[in-house]
Amino acid sequence: MGFKVAFKLKNILKQLSFNTFIPFFYPMMMLPLRGWRRKSIALLSFNAGDRVIIPGVGSGYDLPHIPVGVTVDGIDISEVMLAIARNKNRHRKQEITLHIMDGENLDFPDNTFDKAILDLFLTCVYDPVRAFSEIVRVVKPGGEILIYDHLISVPKWAAPFMSVIDVVMKYNFCTVIRVFDDVIKGQPVTVAREIKGDPFGFIKGFLLRKTSWIEAHQALR
Numbered sequence: 001m002g003f004k005v006a007f008k009l010k011n012i013l014k015q016l017s018f019n020t021f022i023p024f025f026y027p028m029m030m031l032p033l034r035g036w037r038r039k040s041i042a043l044l045s046f047n048a049g050d051r052v053i054i055p056g057v058g059s060g061y062d063l064p065h066i067p068v069g070v071t072v073d074g075i076d077i078s079e080v081m082l083a084i085a086r087n088k089n090r091h092r093k094q095e096i097t098l099h100i101m102d103g104e105n106l107d108f109p110d111n112t113f114d115k116a117i118l119d120l121f122l123t124c125v126y127d128p129v130r131a132f133s134e135i136v137r138v139v140k141p142g143g144e145i146l147i148y149d150h151l152i153s154v155p156k157w158a159a160p161f162m163s164v165i166d167v168v169m170k171y172n173f174c175t176v177i178r179v180f181d182d183v184i185k186g187q188p189v190t191v192a193r194e195i196k197g198d199p200f201g202f203i204k205g206f207l208l209r210k211t212s213w214i215e216a217h218q219a220l221r
C-alpha cells in the first residue's frame with residue numbers, strides 16, 4: 001500500500017499509537033458497543049447503489065452493519081488499522097475501498113457520497129471542525145451523515161481534571177472534551193434524530209441531513 005499521507009506533526013503520535021499498541025486493546029473496548037453501534041447505523045436509510053464514506057474507518061467495525069449493494073470508501077491514517085479491516089472483511093461480497101488519507105483533506109470531489117458514517121472519529125481527529133466540513137463538502141445535498149460518538153459537554157467541576165487528561169489523550173488516541181454543537185456549527189446540516197449510544201448516555205448516535213438544493217434555494221429567497 002502506498003503511503004500517501006504527508007506526515008504532519010499533529011498526526012505523528014496518533015499514527016504511531018494506531019499502528020502499534022491500540023490495535024491490541026481496541027477489540028476489547030469495542031465489544032460492548034456492538035449492538036449500540038448497529039442501532040445507530042440502522043438510522044441511515046440505505047438504498048442499493050448508495051456510495052458511503054467512512055472517515056477514520058479504523059479496523060472496520062462499521063462494515064458488517066452496512067448492507068451488501070452499498071459501496072464503501074473507508075479512509076484512515078493508520079495502515080495497521082486498515083490492514084485489520086481489510087483482513088476481517090476479505091470474504092464480504094461488498095465493494096469496499098480502503099484508502100490511506102487524511103480526513104481533514106479529503107481527496108474526493110464535492111457532492112460525491114450519498115451517506116457518511118463518522119463513528120468515534122470526530123473525537124479522534126485533530127481538527128474536528130475541519131474534518132466535519134470536509135465530510136459535508138463531499139456528501140451530496142440531501143445526503144445523510146451519521147455520527148456515533150462521545151461528543152459531550154463536560155460538567156464544570158470535572159473540566160480542569162478532564163483538560164489535564166486531554167492534553168495527553170488528544171495526541172495519542174482521542175479527546176474527551178469535544179462538544180457536538182461546536183463541531184457542526186455553521187454547516188448546512190439539520191439534526192434529524194438523536195439516540196442513546198451506550199447504557200450511560202456517554203456516547204450518542206446522531207442522524208444529520210445535509211441541506212438539499214431546494215432547501216438551500218428556498219433559504220436564499
Ligand SMILES: C[S@@+](CC[C@H](N)C(=O)[O-])C[C@H]1O[C@@H](n2cnc3c(N)ncnc32)[C@H](O)[C@@H]1O
Binds near residue numbers: 018
Ligand atoms: C477511535 S478510532 C475509530 C475507528 C472506527 N471508526 C470505529 O468506530 O471503530 C479512530 C480512527 O480514526 C483514525 N484517524 C485519526 N485521525 C485521522 C485523520 N486525520 N484522518 C483519517 N483517519 C484518522 C485513527 O487512525 C483511528 O483508526
